[in-house]
Amino acid sequence: MSVRKDRINIAVARDVAEDLAKTAESMGYTQFALANQILGVGLALIKEGFSVQQIRDIATFYKVMTELETVPLPGRLLDKMVVEMFKMNKETALAVWCEAGKMIAGYIKAVFGTLENAAYFARYLANVVPARRFEIKAEGGEFTIDTIGVGYSIESVEVTASAVRCMLEDLGYEIVDIVTAPGILRVKARRR
Structure with a gap:
């Protein structure tokens, strides 16, 4: 027995919707599943006090530190x-x-x-x-x-x-x- 989650439509810019569709397909997700995960993570971080810019900054910092093989000590x-x-x-x-x-x-x-x-x-x-x-x-x-x-x-x-x-x-x-x-x-x- 599967539990179907309630769905609601939200509007996004066309280019965002097209990028979501391409990304979801390349990852083997449905657009619904990928959008849910992205929004869920983003909203959880915002509730913890991070701004959207801080979330982007943290991701950038993580990328650079990973590429430089930085080890925290x-x-x-x-x-x-x-x-x-x-x-x-x-x-x-x-x-x-x-x-x-x-x-x-x-x-x-x-x-x-x-x-x-x-x-x-x-x-x-x-x-x-x-x-x-x-x-x-x-x-x-x-x-x-x-x-x-x-x-x-x-x-x-x-x-x-x-x-x-x-x-x-x-x-x-x-x-x-x-x-x-x-x-x-x-x-x-x-x-x-």
Whole structure:
């Protein structure tokens, strides 16, 4: 015995309806089933306090973190690992983080084209990095990053500075100024 759910018609834009039909067919769903799932998930998130834009932002952030194969770690654990690596071999620690910066530069080039196009992504990062302040600006050939509360040790700040420096250099920027102190990183650069 099947239980048929009550149905009601709702109006959507033609292009949305056509896209729903194509997507449902490609996934092996009926339009009713796919629309129900999408609306159910979306409404549940909105009831939890998320806006439609935040839902889109979370999905974008998840996509980028997955593509970069990011592994979430507690900040204090990462900091301890960095400090120990720094003690064992400072040059290797800086080089490893420099390579990470170059990897991010490659991703920015491939996905966003330019640093300016990727700068909007900073708002996603600001929500997940363990920093009290995390501001990035990239416009008119100028780049600045201003963070307070990034890392617990000077070693963490130094390796992060190495990653940012290498990322910027790989994207065609020249470093104008770098300020590091425990928990503080400020970088200014300009396009070459």
